[in-house]
Amino acid sequence: MEHVPVRCPVCRRDHAYVTPVYPCPCGAPTAPPLLRGAPAEPVTHRTWTDDWVSVRCHSCGRRDQWPHPELCCPCGAVLRIPVRPVATRGSSPASPARSHIPPPGTATHPRPPFRPLVIRTARDAVGAAALYLTWLGYRDVVQPEVRPPSRIDLRAAGLIAQVDSTTRPTALRDVECLWLNALNSSVTSVFFSLAGYADDARERGDGLAIPLFVMDLTGTPQPVNGPAEELVGTGP
Template structure:
């Protein structure tokens, strides 16, 4: 179970409890970053993609992975980035901590600890966790800005995350497909508000996997291409 630690906001001086997140490793363990209690939290004034992530090794299987840097939003409006020690603890869920990592299976690819979606950043983080669970690595922000939402890229893959309240349009999906074609990559679309009927028909014709992001952070396949990706992984 993740611990809760007190954090004092340097702007308003109020103290709040922060629940340290646990991220799902491919071996099935829940990896929790250890905070650096000797260092003060930093106020986030400007965002940079490289600063949004930390690299941790799973204490159970030693796999390295990047995870979202722990952050806390204070009621005064200040966003705090919490210092980490660079190490992690692990919750094996009651299993034998010395046991060998369980092999991946098609239906065990979903993140074991999905992220509740409250913000656009949460939607991107939930998508990254899911893509990693499918087997994609080195996920980063895409070089080209998509027609809507946020673009992500991994070797051989382009993904588009649309956290808006409007359904994804035919143009959104077709532009993603065209961009992926020029880069000889696969593509996949994630939408928080779903898809228009003509969008789904076009995606089926083009073979573009469509996923609906629900607020629990679990991407749901909504067409046959997405079902295949969810089953087969990378």
């Protein structure tokens, strides 16, 4: 795996980014070719087409579309890592692939590696969050066929969760509404977002002790506040 230094342009924090590796249909590991020395850019707007990058397998020469490499900075910024162009976009993304990704924290009871679900649609985002909650240790995670007016996407024993798959940062009102729904049902709550959180939304999540996660298109949630890190570390 390739390691490259990445500096967050928002908070100036330095990171060591590990290139994600995906399995080619031929069986060989493939990775997006990172552009060393190029600055990372904050993701302020998402489109489904721009979030994919072409990757060529060095073993068989096959070209497939994989999620563009991203990094979630603890300051809340989602950073897109520059890659060297391999081929012009135009083909459809490859079939969703599952990779073995180590847990982002150390749980009280060791967990098997999390197997993410590549996100191509809003429904995939909810499915990826459900897989993650199950991996964390929640029981009986269910997803309603039709989204209810409360906008609750997932329910589990003692938990409700919301998944924001829009291309704008999650707003303060969304976080507060989830908290109120959890309060009325006497359960805890978790929030997942594809585009990150507005500053006031993240602050309120901290104040209300709501675990906030950001997901990239590989379907791997990353904790962005203390309650989320605690949940990953200790489980439900």
